[in-house]
Amino acid sequence: MEYATLVSFYERLDATTKRLEMTEILVELFRQTPPDEIKQIIYLTEGRIAPDYMGIELGLADKLAIRVLVQISGLGDQTVEASWKEKGDLGLVAETTIQEKRQAGLFAEAPLAVRHVFDNLMAIAQAAGEGSQQAKIDRLAELLRAAKPLEAKYIVRTVVGKMRLGVADMTIVDALAAAFATKEQRDAVERAYNVSSDLGDVASVLAARGIDGLADLHLKVGRPILSMLCERVPTLKEVFERLGGRCAFEYKYDGLRMQVHVTPDAVQIFSRRLENITSQFPEIVGAVRSAFTAKDGIIEGEGVPVDPNTGDILPFQVVSHRRGRKFDVDAVAAEFPVTLFLFDCLLKDGEDLTMRTYADRRQTLRTVITAGERVKFAHTVDTDQEPEAEKFFEEAIQLGCEGLVAKALDSVYEAGARGYRWVKIKRDYQAEMVDTVDLVVVGGLAGRGKRAGTWGALLMAAYDKPTDTFKTACKLGTGFTDEMLATFPGKFGPLRLEHRHARVDSAMEADAWFEPRFVLEVLGPEITLSPIHTAARGAVREGSGLAIRFPRFTGRWRDDKRPEDATTVEEILGMFRGQLKAVKG
16 A cells, blocks of 8 residues: 555544544545555554554654754754744644655655555664664655655654544544444454454454454463453442452552563563563562463562561552663662562463453462562452451551452453453542542643743543543642643643544633643542533533542652543542432431
8 A cells, every 4th residue: 555545544534533533534444455554554543563562662752853854854953943843743844844845856756655664664663772873864764755745744743653643542443343344243353452452463363354363362471461440439338239249359559550471481561551561670570480380371460569678568659660760770679679469360371261250360370379578469358248348448458558459259351341340449438539530631721820831730531431532520730849840841742732632522622732641640529510521421410520629639640551541430420429428328
């Protein structure tokens, strides 16, 4: 396929904020795509060249892309940077630059193929060692000299990691199902994605072999799957009602969820965001290698920092400071070692265990792990007695945990799903909102007074899974330090959009719209009805949504969470109803 054809679809996607229209455009694109190229086109449309877990990062620094534009245009650094400042999008700067060069007859007119673009982008991503920066510059310059203006726009957007199309993974799943399967088979497509974490593979199999081919996409070591998530419930009584009596309770640790893949040759650790974080936790790698007794497998748990002097559980921030660190990792690990509390086994010796019951998987976990100082089993108790569960809950809180997770003993592992087979209870909900929520930044409100020049408040949203959108729940302006506020223009600037993101449902206007990416922990005194926010609009009262009253940032950036892992609209609705029950007595 010619890259110009793909770009024509990108232009149509860029021109709409309607998810159904986006899906229809993608269906048309996928049906026109040769089966042997659909994997590359899926990755390019996602703004990447490989699935996240492979760790092949394409994003070039803006400054490096500017150097290339300066080189091929003959313009000065200041001219290109001024154009970037004016347009706010290096893709638009590239489009204008190439347009001028083509009008002058300086660049060739040969068609640019998708395969050629993809191969060059892969070479840019994999360039390493001495001379790698110049190699990246040369490859990108070659592409741009061969590109038409619109092609240059999307090549540069791709390399700097800002596609701006608003296309989410679930939109692609919907489009793949519509293009190659039936509406009734859509869940099978999502399941294949959830267990493979690779939409390119899913698309390639569907295009070549149809829906039946997806049966060959299954768990394997080295390829993480999306985590099973919990719904939130307000009381222990409701836990038993939801799970049907006797169930398993586990401590809800305040740490970092880890999916650990083990072979005779290697131990790999993946985060909930499917990032390979192995190098950041050497003590876990060594401990798992000693503790794991099977040939290979996938186990899951929570990485929790522990004070080596007292044995006390430390705050989550200690773990978050280690994520992304490249230097002095061993020294930091010695000062604040992490203990892995395991609660699940998803694969053992090549056998997929996800369709077996939680009770069976937990038993298997205990046969493949020899617990030690750095690898332990999550504290758990099985009961159908509320007093016993209440005592266990109090113990968890006293030890520094957030609360409990309750799991149906017969529950299978539903990758990527959030449902009531696993539920979490942090505290009893009173008339006041004493539990935090994790919300997504979707917009900014211009600062006034001493906050002039930055964003004085952020528009925050909860995730609505049924519609795969983010619905607003509050404006957040409290809890930020002056130093933090000063970083906002640089932090959110690269995510700024010309219009509201296609997946954001907002009834109010923002001074700037951002791509949904950052998740922040928020606390407020209560949840109230709101005429201006869209979370759960119409669920309690016609025309009203729900909002966090007097929200405050706790200081915790949830870098471990994808936007889709944020607190859901359904959870906020459940918390609101829990408040009403508490008030009524």
